[in-house]
Amino acid sequence: MDLLEYQGKQFFAQYGIPVSDGEACTTVDDAVAIADRVGYPVVVKAQVHVGGRGKAGGVKLADNADEVREHAGNILGLDIKGHIVRTIWIEVASDIAEEYYASFTLDRSAKKHLGMLSAEGGVEIETVAEENPDAIAKIWIDPVDGLSEADARSWVEAANLNPDATDGAVDILTKLYTAYTEGDADLCEINPLILKPTGEVHALDAKVTLDGNSTYRHEDYEAYDATQVRDEREEDAHAKGLQYVGLDGYVGVIANGAGLAMSTVDIVNQVGGSPANFLDIGGGANADVMAGALETINNDPKVKSIFINIFGGITKGDEVANGIVTALGRVEIDAPIVIRLDGTNAAEGREILKSHESDMLQSKATMVEAAETVVALAKERGAQ
């Protein structure tokens, strides 16, 4: 789950990380009211799940209420790389002496947490990593030990920040590590982390990605989920608890397991077709889940044929077959279905399907055969 900047700042604030006084809003009038409260000058910032806001005109400085009105009016509704701005964040402008970069993420190779700190902030860290890798001070943290203040201090010293920033940076980074671990984040990034002329260190931006698997122990994360950007099909699938990713083609794909679903998408491409989606019905899928999956696929007007690819492990073949039969009774499926069913209870599953086979429902023995059939059917029905 990716947080918007304002959500990230609210998340940081819960852990005592200094952020600028500000508030999010969705109207020009509210923007002015917030600016009046926090005091001028203010920054008006577009809240979208995409980078490059500044260049797109989504970040503006305002010295007075008229300027807030003007900028807020321009930014609300702005299209930034296909993301329409619905929410803006108004915060008091900060004086900046220096800009740094700081982040925590999981290093999957090292199986440790990785902290990165650089005196070259405010620019893309990937660029710094490429052009001047020595400018990034890295620290690998064993999750069992955590980050001690002493380790944080030597890390900060290795990054060659302005000495005035050392104490403030150590304080923020230890708090950021706590936010990262206690908050179950995949990523906590501050870019820029600023040193003010007055000597304070401060998070001027916030990029936070939370682990969707951790929501059971963070009740407040539901609110973040509501602001995730999904297309209509993805929204519908998400509401049903399905792992769905929208693609641009015409063969609807339903499979169990992320790997098999990916493989199904690959094989549809390889036989000259184009998948409409990736859909993993996951482990433990029952009749209801399969019915929901079929409904989701069927609601996509681009879908010309449907490929159900199930290998029985946790999801048993007879449950899958019953799910398909139930779904067929529940919704009018417009596109022909090709099924490839194997694994646990596959024989029972195929037996259940047998009495329902028709032009609209075929069963094939292999993935390649099923893929060729489903793509041919889609093309017969006008897919290009």
Next chain:
Amino acid sequence: MAIFVDENTKVIYQGLTGSQGSFYGGRNAEYGTKVVAGTHPKKAGTDVNGVPIFASVAEAVAETGATASCIFIPAPGVRAAVMEAAEGGVEFIVCITEGVPAHDEAWFFNKLQRDFPNVQLLGPNCPGIISPGKCNIGITAGEIAKEPTAGGPNVGIVSRTGTLTYQALYELKLKDIGVSTCVGIGGDPVPGTSFIDCLERFEADDETQAIMMIGEIGGSAEEEAAEFIKANVSKPVVSYVAGVTAPPGKKMGHAGAIVSGGKGTAAAKREALEDAGVKVGSNPTEAGELMVGVVQNL
């Protein structure tokens, strides 16, 4: 031989009293796995289809001499269950549960490495392990796995993705190729067992003559495996990497399966593997066919 588990492995099921635990524990027992105990803090003294339930892993180990544990506990309880298994004295832990927070995984991976260096964890979020004809721990349908043939050639399978693990077993069975051991390492960010852990053991295993490795997009596990193969593996390796056509920035179901910043693409992984002399198929069936060619030349 086989790797990690064989006919002598005695297994405890943490969560045997639950619906998933009893279903798959039952299936594993039917397959011939030595399912010797279940655990539940409040149901000690009862049994599930004749398998005794103990209050803890430590008690179950003391009573049965079990050496492995299989976890079917819901995600919130996994961290405690893994540590209970290690502290209870088993050497091999299979965690089937999906949806475990990444911070928990990173924590218990490092905790085990430090305090229980002899304990091997497989998973979380994996289908388990099967040494066909000997031992099946987890959710793999045993009937799709062909037993190894005496004298070989037999294949060892290691896979990052659940259903493709079964797919690989199935393809080999259709082609009448025996399997020594099939290890599903799972697609999570911090898997307890890596490709390299398995490659190392397959290389040393007398019963394994060739290796099938199934990867997917995201992370750099396949690239690291390629480097290891180049330097340390003499047996032929065939591979398939899922997600060739996955768009960047979209998470494909697994927490690990995402192409970000141009890194972790299937194409890059394929290139690294081919550079290490691995034959890479474009789909699971093609990988199976490549393996037929490899096995015929052994």
